[in-house]
Amino acid sequence: MAKIILKGVEKRFGDNTVCDGIDLAVEEGQMVCLIGASGAGKSTLLRCINLLETIEDGEILLDGEDISLPGLNPQPVRRRIGMVFQSYNLFPHMTAAENVMLAPRRVYKKSRAALRPEITELFKRFGLADRMDHYPDQLSGGQQQRVAIVRALAMKPEVMLFDEITSALDPQLVGEVLDVLRLLKDSGMTMVLATHEMGFAREAADKVCFLKDGKVIEEGAPSALFDTPKHPDTQAFLARALK
Amino acid sequence: MTKTNAAGKTRRQIYEDRLRRRSMLIAGGSTLAVFLAVVILVPMAPGWDRVKASFFNWEVFAKTFPKLLEAFKLDVAIFLWSAPAIVILGLLVALARDTRNPALFPLRILGAAYTDIFRGVPVVLTVYLIGFGIPGLGLPRPWNSPYIWGSLALILTYSAYVAEIFRSGIESVHKSQRSAAQSLGLSDADSMRYVILPQAIRRVIPAQMNMFIALQKDVALLSFIGPVEIFRQAGVFKSLLANFTPYVGAAVIFLAVTIPATRYADYLMAKQNRERS
Amino acid sequence: MSRSALLSAGVLRPLGLDNAPLPKHVLTKQFKREEFTVFHKVIAATALTALTTSAAFAAGHCADGKTLTEGTLTVATGNPAYYPWVMDDAPESGKGFEAAVAYAVAEEMGFGADKVTWVRSSFDQAIQPGPKDFDFNLQQFSITEEREKMVDFSSAYYAAPMAILASAEAKDTAATVDALKALKWGAMGGTTAVPVLMDTIGPNDMPLLYGDNADVTAAMQAGQIDAALFDLPTALYLSAVVVEGSSVIGQFPADRTENPDRFGLLLEEGNALKTCVDEAIASLTESGKLAAIEAEWLQETTGVPLIK
Numbered sequence: 001m002a003k004i005i006l007k008g009v010e011k012r013f014g015d016n017t018v019c020d021g022i023d024l025a026v027e028e029g030q031m032v033c034l035i036g037a038s039g040a041g042k043s044t045l046l047r048c049i050n051l052l053e054t055i056e057d058g059e060i061l062l063d064g065e066d067i068s069l070p071g072l073n074p075q076p077v078r079r080r081i082g083m084v085f086q087s088y089n090l091f092p093h094m095t096a097a098e099n100v101m102l103a104p105r106r107v108y109k110k111s112r113a114a115l116r117p118e119i120t121e122l123f124k125r126f127g128l129a130d131r132m133d134h135y136p137d138q139l140s141g142g143q144q145q146r147v148a149i150v151r152a153l154a155m156k157p158e159v160m161l162f163d164e165i166t167s168a169l170d171p172q173l174v175g176e177v178l179d180v181l182r183l184l185k186d187s188g189m190t191m192v193l194a195t196h197e198m199g200f201a202r203e204a205a206d207k208v209c210f211l212k213d214g215k216v217i218e219e220g221a222p223s224a225l226f227d228t229p230k231h232p233d234t235q236a237f238l239a240r241a242l243k
Numbered sequence: 244m245t246k247t248n249a250a251g252k253t254r255r256q257i258y259e260d261r262l263r264r265r266s267m268l269i270a271g272g273s274t275l276a277v278f279l280a281v282v283i284l285v286p287m288a289p290g291w292d293r294v295k296a297s298f299f300n301w302e303v304f305a306k307t308f309p310k311l312l313e314a315f316k317l318d319v320a321i322f323l324w325s326a327p328a329i330v331i332l333g334l335l336v337a338l339a340r341d342t343r344n345p346a347l348f349p350l351r352i353l354g355a356a357y358t359d360i361f362r363g364v365p366v367v368l369t370v371y372l373i374g375f376g377i378p379g380l381g382l383p384r385p386w387n388s389p390y391i392w393g394s395l396a397l398i399l400t401y402s403a404y405v406a407e408i409f410r411s412g413i414e415s416v417h418k419s420q421r422s423a424a425q426s427l428g429l430s431d432a433d434s435m436r437y438v439i440l441p442q443a444i445r446r447v448i449p450a451q452m453n454m455f456i457a458l459q460k461d462v463a464l465l466s467f468i469g470p471v472e473i474f475r476q477a478g479v480f481k482s483l484l485a486n487f488t489p490y491v492g493a494a495v496i497f498l499a500v501t502i503p504a505t506r507y508a509d510y511l512m513a514k515q516n517r518e519r520s
Numbered sequence: 521m522s523r524s525a526l527l528s529a530g531v532l533r534p535l536g537l538d539n540a541p542l543p544k545h546v547l548t549k550q551f552k553r554e555e556f557t558v559f560h561k562v563i564a565a566t567a568l569t570a571l572t573t574s575a576a577f578a579a580g581h582c583a584d585g586k587t588l589t590e591g592t593l594t595v596a597t598g599n600p601a602y603y604p605w606v607m608d609d610a611p612e613s614g615k616g617f618e619a620a621v622a623y624a625v626a627e628e629m630g631f632g633a634d635k636v637t638w639v640r641s642s643f644d645q646a647i648q649p650g651p652k653d654f655d656f657n658l659q660q661f662s663i664t665e666e667r668e669k670m671v672d673f674s675s676a677y678y679a680a681p682m683a684i685l686a687s688a689e690a691k692d693t694a695a696t697v698d699a700l701k702a703l704k705w706g707a708m709g710g711t712t713a714v715p716v717l718m719d720t721i722g723p724n725d726m727p728l729l730y731g732d733n734a735d736v737t738a739a740m741q742a743g744q745i746d747a748a749l750f751d752l753p754t755a756l757y758l759s760a761v762v763v764e765g766s767s768v769i770g771q772f773p774a775d776r777t778e779n780p781d782r783f784g785l786l787l788e789e790g791n792a793l794k795t796c797v798d799e800a801i802a803s804l805t806e807s808g809k810l811a812a813i814e815a816e817w818l819q820e821t822t823g824v825p826l827i828k
Binding site for chain 2: 643644647648649650664666667669670671704706709710711712714715726727728729730731735738739741742743744745789
Binding site: 155 | 419420422423424425426427428429430433437438441442445
């Protein structure tokens with residue numbers, strides 16, 4: 001069974017329907033890329049999966065369990081699903097290491113001393129060993145985004161959601177963050193990305209979904225979707241995006 | 244290569260030096276002119292001698308100042324025990340107003356009503372009503388002390404303002420910070436305590452400092468219900484000596500405390516604005 | 521007659537510890553009135569001596585051109601003005617001790633009742649520098665040497681002993697200084713009651729001081745103070761009308777304060793009208809009119825025990 005299954009997910013902000021009956025399946029260890037114009041509903045869909053937004057209709061299943069059940073405590077679910085944001089959202093009053101240790105300390109009640117070796121390993125793995133005790137404003141955008149990823153990983157999630165995490169970066173910093181994603185994929189992490197990096201999606205994704213106006217217009221293997229898009233909307237979007 | 248003169252300055256630096264000298268001359272000249280005008284013209288006013296004798300009487304000043312200073316200790320003491328209570332209560336009210344938990348909805352309404360009421364009533368009225376009213380219910384001594392209930396009036400009033408400032412600070416922290424905290428699985432309480440509040444509090448420190456400067460001044464309102472702090476002590480001297488100079492002495496003491504504090508708050512505010520831009 | 525003349529004659533001696541004792545027969549009304557007559561005769565005599573060069577004592581001429589508004593006498597009193605000094609806060613009625621005194625002084629100076637205008641003023645307005653909006657101001661202003669430096673006072677129109685108002689719980693306190701020390705004290709901050717309290721009783725606890733009589737009584741009703749010091753007529757009024765269950769437990773005897781508080785009309789420093797006002801008061805004293813006014817409005821001040 002798929003790790004995550006979305007069935008007819010609907011999300012409205014007032015009269016504005018942002019997700020309009022979305023169906024999607026993400027297999028264990030798969031990397032799924034959501035592409036589409038801004039406002040197509042990619043970010044909102046990720047926020048719904050992480051229960052940062054409640055959905056009006058439909059179901060979201062994690063390991064077959066309905067996590068979109070109204071009234072469900074979202075906190076245990078969120079521990080299993082990590083999320084990284086476009087604007088990093090590091091906590092500016094804490095060092096990189098404190099950012100990473102906060103949630104394990106509070107949620108898993110681990111001490112700083114117990115966490116330190118573990119997270120030092122993570123920082124090393126992502127090339128941040130000498131940045132642990134820096135504050136966010138002392139780090140470059142790429143470094144901040146990598147710390148944000150480490151912060152999410154420190155909770156040992158089963159799934160990671162990435163919301164256009166390279167969009168705010170200077171072009172020369174995008175590569176270092178994408179390298180981290182490749183590293184994660186190799187380690188077998190289940191990942192869902194909203195992204196504008198078409199090249200990366202094509203090269204690394206297992207599945208690509210094209211969203212427009214809150215609907216999944218077309219989905220498939222990257223080679224199929226990028227090379228032989230069937231739907232005219234997909235063709236038009238790719239023509240613009242790959243120009 | 245920029246041409247430099249003998250002093251090693253570029254022509255831009257020479258030009259700016261000249262500008263700076265000129266503006267300093269103008270500023271110095273106009274300050275001196277205003278100062279001379281005040282010093283020469285005010286004493287020429289027909290009533291100056293009477294005003295001087297009533298407000299700036301050195302003999303009276305020297306005689307009353309030490310006792311005013313002594314009385315000011317009471318103001319400081321009242322300030323010192325009220326301020327921590329204000330911080331705590333203000334924070335609790337701000338949190339109550341921010342709560343999303345429906346079970347705590349009454350608390351939220353209460354918080355809103357509380358800040359509306361206590362910000363809407365002149366402090367001196369609150370001091371009277373609480374300072375005389377609650378002890379009037381028949382509390383035994385020492386629980387009916389005007390120090391207790393007067394301080395409580397100040398605490399309630401100032402907590403309302405301080406709560407609103409805390410709340411504005413909490414709201415100024417971007418929603419994405421809360422999202423990030425929640426996405427990590429932190430509880431709402433932990434998100435508030437470890438992520439939102441530390442940032443919010445840091446942002447509102449200058450504004451809160453201004454509140455506490457105002458508090459130090461408003462401590463004098465407790466004199467209405469009995470405590471002989473500096474304002475009352477000055478009033479007693481004023482009555483006995485039929486002279487307003489003790490009030491000037493009291494003002495001098497207040498200024499000695501509030502001016503450095505105000506300057507410091509302004510400095511913090513400016514520093515924060517620089518950092519944020 | 522100059523102020524310094526009055527001072528040297530011992531008439532306007534300032535209130536304080538160093539004052540000589542008041543005769544003991546101030547105790548009863550009859551004696552008290554007699555004492556007053558004696559007292560005022562001294563003023564009159566001093567005035568007359570000082571006035572040997574000014575034979576013209578004719579009322580009405582003295583004040584010519586010296587009042588704020590020609591032909592009118594503008595008198596100020598407190599806002600509000602209290603019983604028994606002014607009845608019902610309406611000085612125009614001439615009812616109440618100070619209202620009656622004001623009209624009597626006016627008449628003595630040649631102003632009929634219709635020529636008297638009333639204004640209200642606080643103590644602060646009375647002492648602030650600059651021109652005043654009144655010719656004289658009466659609201660139980662005690663004459664003190666220090667106030668004399670800033671404003672002028674007429675000779676005294678009344679001498680009030682200080683008295684203790686005690687709350688219902690404290691009214692059985694013995695009227696001895698030792699017993700009184702232990703009480704929680706209050707007083708009106710802007711009055712001569714404060715130095716009297718500190719000097720003669722010296723309470724163990726710092727007294728609480730208030731802005732006006734109403735606040736002192738509110739504190740007493742709230743149980744925050746046991747006792748407060750007022751002039752005797754005010755204390756009696758507050759005890760009878762305002763503070764339920766309270767009682768005037770004592771007044772300061774002759775050997776504690778030489779002079780009771782002396783009330784004078786307050787005038788702007790250097791006001792030319794002062795001579796006329798002093799003459800008027802001297803004349804009222806001599807004719808017994810002042811004593812009659814006092815008898816009419818301040819009757820119940822007898823029978824209050826002395827503090828030992």
